[in-house]
Amino acid sequence: xxxxxxxxxxxxxxxxxxxxxxxITRQELIAMGVGSDPQMFVKVYNGFEADNDLERINTxxxxxxxxxxxxxxxxxxxxxMKKVFFADGKFQAAEQSIFTMLRKLI
Numbered sequence: 042x043x044x045x046x047x048x049x050x051x052x053x054x055x056x057x058x059x060x061x062x063x064x065i066t067r068q069e070l071i072a073m074g075v076g077s078d079p080q081m082f083v084k085v086y087n088g089f090e091a092d093n094d095l096e097r098i099n100t101x102x103x104x105x106x107x108x109x110x111x112x113x114x115x116x117x118x119x120x121x122m123k124k125v126f127f128a129d130g131k132f133q134a135a136e137q138s139i140f141t142m143l144r145k146l147i
Contacts, residue, residue: 042088050104061139072128
C-alpha cells in the first residue's frame with residue numbers, strides 16, 4: 042500500500058499486529074478502530090488485505106522513514122500495537138514472532 046498518512050500507517054501496523062495469528066478478532070478490531078475515521082479504516086484494511094507479506098514489509102520500511110522520527114514516535118506506535126496484541130487476552134507464539142519482527146523493522 043502506497044502513500045499512507047501517519048494515521049493510516051499506524052492503522053496498517055495495527056492490522057499486522059491483529060493478523061499475526063491469522064485471526065483478526067472483534068476485540069482487536071475494537072482496539073484498533075477507537076477514534077479512527079471509518080472510511081479510512083476500511084481503506085487501510087482493503088489495502089492491507091491486497092498486499093502480500095513482502096509488500097507489507099516494504100510499506101513499513103517506507104513509512105518508517107517518514108513517520109518514525111525518534112524513539113518516542115516508535116514507542117507510541119508499539120504501545121498501540123501492544124493493546125491490539127493483548128485485546129483478545131492472549132499473546133500467542135505467532136504474535137510474539139510478529140512483534141519481534143516489527144521491533145526490528147521499525
